[in-house]
Each structure stands twice: as C-alpha cells, then as structure tokens.
Amino acid sequence: MKICSKCVLPETFPGISFNGEGVCNYCLSFGGMEGINREKVKYRQKFEDLIARCSKGSGYECLVCFSGGKDSTYTLDLLKNHYGLRVLAVTMDNGFISPVAIENIRRMVEGVGVDHIFFKPRFDLLKQIFARSATEVFYSGKTLQRASSICTSCISIVKFVALRIAIEQEIPFVGYGWSPGQAPIQSSVMRTNPSLIRAAQKSVQVPLVERFGREVNHYFLEEHHFKKTDFFPYNIHPLAFLEYNETEIYKRLGEFGWVRPEDTDPNSTNCLLNTYANYVHQQQFGYNPYAFEIAKMVREGVMSREEGLGRFEDPPQSEQLNIIKRRLGI
Numbered sequence: 001m002k003i004c005s006k007c008v009l010p011e012t013f014p015g016i017s018f019n020g021e022g023v024c025n026y027c028l029s030f031g032g033m034e035g036i037n038r039e040k041v042k043y044r045q046k047f048e049d050l051i052a053r054c055s056k057g058s059g060y061e062c063l064v065c066f067s068g069g070k071d072s073t074y075t076l077d078l079l080k081n082h083y084g085l086r087v088l089a090v091t092m093d094n095g096f097i098s099p100v101a102i103e104n105i106r107r108m109v110e111g112v113g114v115d116h117i118f119f120k121p122r123f124d125l126l127k128q129i130f131a132r133s134a135t136e137v138f139y140s141g142k143t144l145q146r147a148s149s150i151c152t153s154c155i156s157i158v159k160f161v162a163l164r165i166a167i168e169q170e171i172p173f174v175g176y177g178w179s180p181g182q183a184p185i186q187s188s189v190m191r192t193n194p195s196l197i198r199a200a201q202k203s204v205q206v207p208l209v210e211r212f213g214r215e216v217n218h219y220f221l222e223e224h225h226f227k228k229t230d231f232f233p234y235n236i237h238p239l240a241f242l243e244y245n246e247t248e249i250y251k252r253l254g255e256f257g258w259v260r261p262e263d264t265d266p267n268s269t270n271c272l273l274n275t276y277a278n279y280v281h282q283q284q285f286g287y288n289p290y291a292f293e294i295a296k297m298v299r300e301g302v303m304s305r306e307e308g309l310g311r312f313e314d315p316p317q318s319e320q321l322n323i324i325k326r327r328l329g330i
C-alpha cells in the first residue's frame with residue numbers, strides 16, 4: 001500500500017494522486033501554517049467578542065456536546081474554567097460508552113463543576129440504525145471520506161438533539177470538541193440559521209426516516225424550532241483556534257482524575273463501537289475513516305507522521321468485533 005511520504009493518506013483515499021517524490025495532492029495544495037495561524041487569531045477574537053456581548057441572564061450560555069473523550073472533556077474545561085461560561089454538558093449514551101469513560105464523565109462534570117444531562121435514546125432503535133449503517137451506504141461520499149457511516153449516524157443524532165435543546169432553552173453557544181483535524185477553522189465560530197440547518201438535517205433525517213420510520217423524528221428539529229430564528233445558536237469548536245497539544249491535554253485532564261480507557265481503539269477515548277465502525281469502513285472503502293483528519297494534523301504539525309501512522313497499526317481483535325456484532329444483533 002502506497003502512503004504519502006509527508007502525511008498518512010493511502011493510495012486508496014478518494015481523489016488522491018502523488019508526485020514524483022511520493023507527496024500527495026492534499027499535501028501539495030496545503031498553504032502552510034502562516035494562513036492558519038492568522039485565522040486562529042481571527043476566530044479566537046471573534047469568539048471572545050461574542051462572549052463579551054453575550055446576554056447576562058440566568059440561563060445557560062453554552063451547551064457542550066460532551067462525550068467523555070479527551071477532546072470534548074478538555075473543551076468542557078476550557079469553556080467553563082477558561083472562558084467562565086455557564087455550561088450545560090450533554091452526553092449521549094449510545095450504548096457503547098466504555099465503563100472507564102462513564103467514570104470519567106461523572107468525575108469531570110463534578111470536577112469541572114457543570115450541570116449535566118445524560119441522554120439515552122432507545123437502544124432497540126439505535127442498534128438498528130448502527131447495524132444498517134454498517135451494511136448500507138446512506139450518506140454522501142464526501143461525508144464518508146471523513147467519518148464512518150456508523151459514526152455519522154451517531155454524531156448526527158447528537159448534533160440535532162443538542163441543537164433542539166439549545167433552541168428550546170435559548171442557549172447562545174453549542175460547543176464541540178472537534179480536534180484541529182476534524183473540522184476546518186472556518187467553521188469554528190459559526191452562527192447556525194434555519195436554512196443551513198434545514199439542509200443539513202434533511203441529508204440525515206430523510207435516509208433515517210426512510211429506513212426506520214417516524215420514530216427517529218424527535219431527534220431532529222420540528223417546524224416550530226425553525227420559527228425561533230433569533231435563537232439559532234453559534235456552533236463553536238475552540239480547539240481549532242486555541243493551542244492543541246495532546247500531551248498538555250492529557251496532563252490537564254489527569255489533574256481531574258480523568259483516565260484513558262484501555263478498551264477503546266487508538267482513535268477514541270470513550271466509544272467501544274468505534275473499533276467496529278472503523279473496521280467496517282476499512283473493509284468497504286479501503287482506508288481508515290480517521291485517515292483524513294490524522295493527515296491534516298500531521299500536515300499542521302499537531303502530531304508527527306510516525307505518531308499518525310501509529311494510529312492505524314492495531315488491527316481489531318475478532319473477539320472484540322464479535323461482542324459488538326452480537327450487541328447490534330448482526
């Protein structure tokens with residue numbers, strides 16, 4: 001398997017080509033860190049200006065999508081303790097949270113000092129969604145270049161459930177712990193609006209309703225939510241514009257007693273389903289669904305190429321895959 005000599009993208013990645021030195025077209029079109037650093041300053045300032053103008057009522061100022069994994073945990077701490085926002089943390093229990101991560105979640109909401117909601121969608125429905133996401137392609141090719149189909153189903157429910165709560169409670173910010181590889185800096189401080197959200201929702205809700213019926217509708221916005229145009233929140237992912245250093249993140253989380261689970265794959269610090277989701281994606285498309293984001297982090301110097309390649313080394317244990325398949329009824 002040919003792999004880019006600069007990043008970690010394999011020859012199986014869609015649209016890839018290599019020059020004579022084995023450098024991929026994604027690396028060749030990378031404009032360097034100067035532009036990114038300028039953007040970082042700009043978006044950080046934009047966020048800080050918005051906070052300063054934020055209403056001083058008694059409600060929550062920021063809902064954080066908190067998975068218990070290292071990045072969203074660190075984001076939770078930043079938004080509460082660095083930015084001083086009144087935070088509501090929301091965790092979706094997809095039925096596959098590592099027991100160690102469950103402990104981390106409890107420890108962190110207590111340690112950081114935030115209100116917290118554990119939201120558990122019906123597992124009979126979720127497991128059908130995950131099982132069919134594994135065998136059928138129902139999202140666009142572009143979406144699937146950056147995340148497995150199982151992850152896309154799961155995270156979409158998280159996003160729209162969070163947005164529903166934010167609109168209903170008039171919370172001005174929804175915070176995510178996307179790593180710098182997972183989302184572009186240009187979307188790190190972005191006001192949502194009804195037409196944008198309607199289009200995004202349609203791309204997920206339609207395929208899900210077609211397959212699983214109207215039961216899934218209450219994880220999405222309804223017509224009355226779209227009418228509350230003034231209360232569409234800003235989506236923010238501060239790890240894009242703040243310093244992202246994994247060693248520092250682990251050190252900070254360790255101060256709260258956060259422990260890295262040992263039963264998850266190298267690209268997750270909370271979810272046991274991820275191993276299976278990655279395995280299925282690899283089988284279907286011939287590359288790991290984390291390849292794109294890890295390549296971006298290698299290109300931007302967040303991690304070394306060796307470290308990046310190391311994230312793909314551990315093949316999943318068949319015993320582990322069988323446990324997940326049984327739980328999904330496959």
Ligand SMILES: [Zn+2]
Binds near residue numbers: 007
């Ligand atoms: Zn490359």
